[in-house]
Amino acid sequence: MTNTNNGYRQRPKTTLAYSVKQHVLLTVIYIVLGITAVVVLYPILWIVLGSMNPGDSISATSYLPERLTLSHYTYLFTEKDYLLWYKNTLFIAVMNMILSTVLVVTSAYAFSRFRFPGRRQGLMAMLVLQMFPSFMGMIAIYILLLQMNLLDNHWGLILVYAGGSIPFGAWIVKGYFDGLPRSLEEAAKIDGASSTTIFIKVMLPLSVPMLTFIAVSNFIGPWMDFIFARLVLRSDENKTLAIGLFEMVSGRENNEFTTFAAGAVLVAIPITLLFMMLQKYIIEGLKAGANKG
Structure with a gap:
């Protein structure tokens, strides 16, 4: 007791x-x-x-401003070529997202499911390439685009982004494909499906979270990039948002900091909406890559 x-x-x-x-x-x-x-x-x-602060000085901004104005947003579309920059950047980001996703997914599937000469060497080459920052190849990229007559061309920039996304993206997606059971493909082969049919109708539907993560990543990269865009694009009609906004605050005579802030807010809107709409798939893709990579 x-x-x-x-x-x-x-x-x-x-x-x-x-x-x-x-x-x-x-x-x-x-x-x-x-x-x-x-x-x-x-x-x-x-x-x-x-x-929304009047004037050009952003340092005078306070959390209880006496007056707010939208004149800087109006100024972007009336006095600047902001809409053209937005259109150029959106075109580059969307095209890169599509092309990069196709290249990454197809190469990852090939490395995951097929055995061919040079496979191991190719995987090691992609692994080594990830160790070096991309801007180390700026001179080589510039010379290649010059020889291909793709300088000051949006497609030249898209090809640079798409090629640079393959090593990192292919390794992640390959790890995801390696974690998918091969019995699904074997059952489809017994039913007479070809490798292309299996890839499109079996593997891709199972990989939607990972594909979403890769697509969003390849959209954000060009949308925010400045270095390669500045290297490749020269003319005013081909400028991107990063280049146009940078020129507002670079140099002694350019001090449009509040207008730059307005442009930066508008730049963030598409990425914010993209994350809000695809948040579920992005998180699932990250978890899948971590578990199966």
Whole structure:
């Protein structure tokens, strides 16, 4: 009886200690999440208010401004070629997303399911290429595009982006394909399906989360890139958003910082909408790549 009573008396203490520990842990987690949210949202709120701040100085922006204006947004579309820059960037990003996804997925499937001479060497080459930053090949890329007459051409820039996305993307998607059961393909072959049919009707539907992750990644890259766009594109009619916005604040005479902030806010809208609509698939693709890579 004594042991039973002692045990009975100790249970509430253990439960109470566990409950206190859980509350403390949750409190710490909420504090960390709150600090993280403030750190992330602070520059966003600051740049949005700066884009509506009268004048050209963004340093005068406060969280309780006396007056807000949308004149900088109007100025972008009336006095600048912002709509043309937006159109050029959207074309490059969408075309690169389509071409890169096709190249990455087909090459990853080939490396995952087929055995051919040079396969191991090709995988090692892609692995080694990921160790070097892409801008190390800027001179070689410039010479190649010059010889192919693709300088100051959107398609030249698209080919650069698409080729550069293959090593990293193919390794991730190959790991995903390796984790898919081969029994599905064997059953399709027994039914008389060709390799192309199996790839299109069996493998691709099973790979929607990973394909979404690859597609979104290849859309964001050109949308935000400045280095290669500046290297390849020269004429005013081919400028992208990154180049056009940079020229607003570069040089002694260019000090349109509030207009730059307005342009930056508009640049972020498509990416934000893309993440909001495809968040479920992006997270599933990340988890699939981590588990099966």
